[in-house]
Amino acid sequence: xxxxxxxxNRIGSVKNTRKITKAMQxxxxxxxxxAQEAAEAARPYAERMxxxxxxxxxxxxxxxxxxxxxxxxxxxxxxxxxxxxxxRGLCGGFNANIAKLARQRANKLLAEGKEVKIxxxxxxxxxxxxxxxxxxxxxxxxxxxxxxxxxxxxxSIARDLTSRFDAGEFDVATIFFSTFQSVIAQTPTAxxxxxxxxxxxxxxxxxxxxxxxEPSETQILADLLPRGVATQIFTALLENGASEQGAxxxxxxxxxxxxGEMIDxxxxxxxxxxxxxITKELIEIISGAEAL
Amino acid sequence: xxxxxxxxLVAPERKLASVEEAIEVMVPGADGDLTVMPGHAPMLxxxxxxxxxxxxxxxxxxxxxxxxxxxxxxxxxxxLAERSLPAEEFTKEVHDHLIEEARRVHxxxxxxxxxxxxxxxxxxxxxxxxxxx
Numbered sequence: 001x002x003x004x005x006x007x008x009n010r011i012g013s014v015k016n017t018r019k020i021t022k023a024m025q026x027x028x029x030x031x032x033x034x035a036q037e038a039a040e041a042a043r044p045y046a047e048r049m050x051x052x053x054x055x056x057x058x059x060x061x062x063x064x065x066x067x068x069x070x071x072x073x074x075x076x077x078x079x080x081x082x083x084x085x086x087x088r089g090l091c092g093g094f095n096a097n098i099a100k101l102a103r104q105r106a107n108k109l110l111a112e113g114k115e116v117k118i119x120x121x122x123x124x125x126x127x128x129x130x131x132x133x134x135x136x137x138x139x140x141x142x143x144x145x146x147x148x149x150x151x152x153x154x155x156s157i158a159r160d161l162t163s164r165f166d167a168g169e170f171d172v173a174t175i176f177f178s179t180f181q182s183v184i185a186q187t188p189t190a191x192x193x194x195x196x197x198x199x200x201x202x203x204x205x206x207x208x209x210x211x212x213x214e215p216s217e218t219q220i221l222a223d224l225l226p227r228g229v230a231t232q233i234f235t236a237l238l239e240n241g242a243s244e245q246g247a248x249x250x251x252x253x254x255x256x257x258x259x260g261e262m263i264d265x266x267x268x269x270x271x272x273x274x275x276x277x278i279t280k281e282l283i284e285i286i287s288g289a290e291a292l
Numbered sequence: 293x294x295x296x297x298x299x300x301l302v303a304p305e306r307k308l309a310s311v312e313e314a315i316e317v318m319v320p321g322a323d324g325d326l327t328v329m330p331g332h333a334p335m336l337x338x339x340x341x342x343x344x345x346x347x348x349x350x351x352x353x354x355x356x357x358x359x360x361x362x363x364x365x366x367x368x369x370x371x372l373a374e375r376s377l378p379a380e381e382f383t384k385e386v387h388d389h390l391i392e393e394a395r396r397v398h399x400x401x402x403x404x405x406x407x408x409x410x411x412x413x414x415x416x417x418x419x420x421x422x423x424x425x
Contacts, residue, residue, distance in 0.1 A: 038305070045302045048372055052336065052363055151304035151374070211363075212335035214323050223338050224361060227374070234304055 004277065007270040011263060018259035024090065025252035032183070032245035038149065039180070039238040046235045053228045055211075056221050057196065067218070069162065069225040072195035073171045078115040080138075080170035080194075081106060082161070084177040084236060085125030086244040087144040092251035094178060094186060094244055095124040101188040102176045106133055117170055121157065121237075138169070149241055154234035161233075162226050165194055177236040178243035184250050186243035193232050196225055297330040298368030299346055301355060303376050308355065309346070316347040317369045319362050320422075328369050335364045341390070341415040343379070343422040344371065354379035356419065358390060359412075391416050 002010075057070055083102045085095045102125070106116050118133055120126040121141040130137070141157055143149075161173055173194040178186040213220055299314035300307070317328045320342025339362060344355045360373035377386065394416040398409040 041306045042304055044300070044307050045304045045372060048300075048302060048363070048370055052361075052372075056336075154304075210334065212333060214321060214335060214337040220336060220338055220361070227360075231304060 002273075004270065004273055007266060007273065011266045011270060014259050014262050014266065018256055018263065021252045021255040021259060025249055025256060028091075028245045028249040028252060032242060032249055035238065035242040035245050036180075039235075039242050042235060042238055046231050049224075049228055049231045053196070053224060056217070056224065060217060060221055067222045067225055069165065069194060069229070070196050070221070073168070076114070076172050078117065078170040078172075079109050080117045080119060080161070080164070080173040082119045082121065082157075082173060082175040082193075082233075083125040083129065084175060084240050085120070085122035085128075086240070087123050087142075088244075089124060090251065091244055091248035094247035094251075095122075095128065097186075097188040098176050098178055099125050099128040101190060102129065103132065105174070105176075105190060106136070119161075138164075149234075149237050151230070151234055154237055155230045158226060158230035158233050161194065162229060170194075175233065175236050177240040178247075180239050180242040180246060183246040186247055191232070191236070193229055196228055295330060296349070297328075297366075300368070300370045301344070301346075301373060301376060302370070303373050308373075308376055308378070309353070311346065311348060313348050314346055314369070315349060316345075318343075318345040318347075319364075319369070319371070320344060320357065321362070328364050331366045332364050332369075334366065337362050337364070339371070339373070341412065341419050343419070344373075344376075356382040356386075358416075387416075387420050390419075 060070065081102055083098065085098050089095065102118075106118070109116050116133070116136050117138045118129065118136045119139045119141070120129065120137065122143060126137070126140050139160070141160075143153065146153055164170060165173070172192060174190050174192045176188065176190050179189045180186055296313045296315055299309065299311045299317055301309040315329070319326050319328060319337070320340055322338040322340050325342070326337070339357055339360050341358045342356075344357050346353045346355070355373075356377045356379060357371070357373040358375045360371065360376070362372070363370045391413070394409070394413040398406070398413045401409040
């Protein structure tokens with residue numbers, strides 16, 4: 001039976017924990033709003049980009065002079081997995097879920113006799129994949145200093161990827177990130193970005209317009225494809241950012257609630273022990289008085 | 293024929309402009325400047341760094357763009373610019389910074405694309421004159 005003092009100390013420490021988790025939840029809520037706004041602001045560009053690319057790609061795909069970024073290298077031997085996670089923990093299963101999906105995919109590919117290379121974005125994913133797949137790591141992108149995700153960050157990742165692709169380091173690239181559905185639901189997602197695949201958002205066939213191209217169609221496509229890749233990465237990063245904050249918010253919310261429940265329980269126990277001590281003292285006094 | 297058209301200027305991070313009553317848009321196309329008026333034949337062009345001008349019934353707006361592409365349909369123009377600023381925000385410092393960056397890219401570039409990066413650099417430098425800095 002813990003002493004009164006112990007109980008009091010524990011209640012105090014749980015109260016402090018609750019304060020911290022509550023503060024973290026509020027910070028996450030504020031950050032989530034900002035992340036969602038950023039994702040919202042990026043949407044028009046990504047949508048237009050996707051629509052244009054889908055139209056262009058459709059007309060060029062399959063032809064011999066289509067860029068390799070679109071057609072692929074003709075093999076799918078070496079897979080590049082780009083695993084995007086957060087820089088920080090304390091966000092529920094967010095990082096673990098993404099890492100799990102990437103791990104499953106990597107194991108599957110390895111079992112099929114394919115080669116796997118892993119590029120990690122964000123510290124947490126690197127840490128959790130290092131033990132099993134450390135030997136496949138080819139690079140890491142550190143975003144811990146980045147306060148606000150900008151398109152340049154996505155672009156530098158895309159540039160890195162395309163130059164590796166041009167150098168023949170891999171055949172297929174897939175990004176792993178979490179799509180933001182709501183504060184309580186984030187789905188880990190795998191999306192192939194090289195060779196580029198663009199599908200119209202809701203499966204709706206884009207009205208085919210006969211555009212004039214300036215310069216030529218293939219040249220425009222060659223110019224646009226790297227941008228398309230960068231845009232997809234940017235969208236994924238933003239989604240991931242919003243998901244991370246959403247996951248942290250709900251994790252911290254339940255942590256706060258748990259702490260509250262614990263405080264209630266401890267307080268009841270504390271009150272009971274105190275009452276027991278008082279009763280005991282009273283009995284002692286009364287029985288002492290009776291003995292006189 | 294309609295006498296005005298839709299104009300959208302979007303950057304990856306935000307939407308810069310969306311105007312329904314555009315009368316004329318001057319676009320710095322990669323193969324030369326072009327002016328788009330309502331009812332233009334559909335076309336797709338890449339952009340070089342330069343000045344984009346939008347004329348509406350009442351006002352004229354200018355933007356600095358550093359590249360991207362424009363989708364033109366008879367109903368309107370959509371410009372997807374990688375980096376873009378309203379002309380008022382395009383200062384000497386921003387311009388110098390861009391030139392610096394273009395120069396660095398040019399110096400580090402592979403010889404096979406040196407022509408392209410040299411052109412980019414030249415366009416960047418010329419941009420200052422266009423934007424009347």
